[in-house]
Amino acid sequence: MTDRDQETFAEYRNLLFAVAYRILGTAADAEDVVQDAWFKWSAADRSAVTDPKAYLARIVSNLAMDRLRSVQHKRETYVGPWLPEPILTTGDTADAVAGADSVSLAMLVVLETLSPLERSVFVLKEVFDFSYAEIAVAVERSEAAVRQAALRARKHVHARRPRFEEDSATKQQATERFLSAATGGDINALMELLAPDVTLWTDGGGKVRQALRPIVGAGTVAAWFAGLARPRTYEGVEISEMTVSVLPVNGGPGIVFTGAGRVIAVITLDLDEHGRVVAVHNIANPDKLGAIAGGAAHDVGPHR
Template identity: 70%
Template sequence: MTGPDPFREHRNLLFSVAYRILGTAADAEDAVQDTWVKWSAADRSQVADPRAYLVRIVSNVAMDRLRSAQARRETYVGPWLPEPILTSADTADDVTTAESVSLALLVVLETLSPLERAVFVLKEAFGFTYAEIADAVARSEDAVRQAARRAREHVHSRRPRFHVDRARQREVTEQFVAAAAGGDINTLMELLAPDVTLWTDGGGKVRQAMRPVIGAERVAAWFAGVATRPYQGIAPADMAAEVVDLNGAPGVVFSGAGRVIATLSLDLDERGRITAIHNVANPDKLRSVATRIIHPIRPDR
């Protein structure tokens, strides 16, 4: 009688590791598939710890894929943002897990080397020991400690850590959506930090800002203008928005004409003001969200 399949048992973990290293759900799924192929060909009688073995495979596959992806992202049209994913309330309730999957953090992780990113993810998000990480990435424990230190210092300098109350995050998100839909610049200005930055990712496939929009006045004007114009052939009156759990925090999914057309994630400071907005509209990056939203989204849901 055979026991449970370790790959199936740890598949969610493998995807979680790969997604945080790669920043896209599609690439993470490919990395998990490659891991399964390698696992299927392995001599499992020699594997003492299947979980550690599988994490080692997926970490190295993800790092290899990230090296190739980074070269492609250098020629990406407009700002490159991670692919958003829908998450559960359980994820949001776990502060460490929610932070590790946030779009804002994933953007910062893009500036790390593949090794630093893998080490940071395995240590900070999943609590692996330095010895376990060294085995996973095929480096010495000392090299892993140094990579972890560099990664932590870089991440903390770019993204100071503080906890934003989930209820406050949802309240601000709902207020922002209502103000943007109504073209209410005054309310938008109250919600936005003076140095707020808007990042929009259309990938050259749909109309979006080609450079970051910086400053409360410019960001407010941008959203007020968007509320008055059709987007991808859909009139504002025919669009719908729903606040959902997106990358570990309240976010917004926009839909129209029976399809998902964009997502929006807000980053808040310790005073609850919006410091960054990540707007993903590249259709290739909306597939993971779209597959879990079967019916058109209605405001009264």
């Protein structure tokens, strides 16, 4: 392998991870897929490759779809709600509104309801603006089949996640206000921030104690968070010894709880067009906090 071949792979590595992560919803699996793509790239007859980006996108898309199919049963039998694995993201991701929303936990939850093919086609088309012809090559389907999958996926996603331009400053302010109210146990302040039909999703994966079903309604969600401020300890860590930070998580502000040398939980908010919190995603399964604990920020914007 020449230096140029290595440079080519490095040039597209962020793109490959960004595609794989959106298809799979887990950073660890996405990293594995990118590593497997490197092995395939290393072993390929690169002299016959006329478009390295398209070639690598095909490898990653197919590897990611195969892995997604293999893990679907585990997700279906998961203890409690299955949420994506959060990652730290760069400012470049947050600056691109479309890119930030496409990697948000709320969007990844919606993408989880698509088939592996629909999810791959949606990501390549809607996020990275690949042509239908390019996608057909990448996922090894006819262009007609790709167009049909794209239409199904687009309708499905837009029905569950109506599009509107989310202001990053508004979300930052809402997250900070939510954090202040939740850590202070202020139910009234929380009620002002929450939409009436807000839903709280908690993911403990059976490893830590969390709600096993979604919690719905402003009063119930506010009471749940206010209750967290009362105990002296959480998961064996003194509340007074925890550090709470607002960091760039999945393209927007996220609340990261740390203590006793580990990440304890990550919370992200989803807002409606009125700036009210319509969904809260709380990931506390320690198996899903490695990417946050590692501290590396990913540039997963829709750069091609």
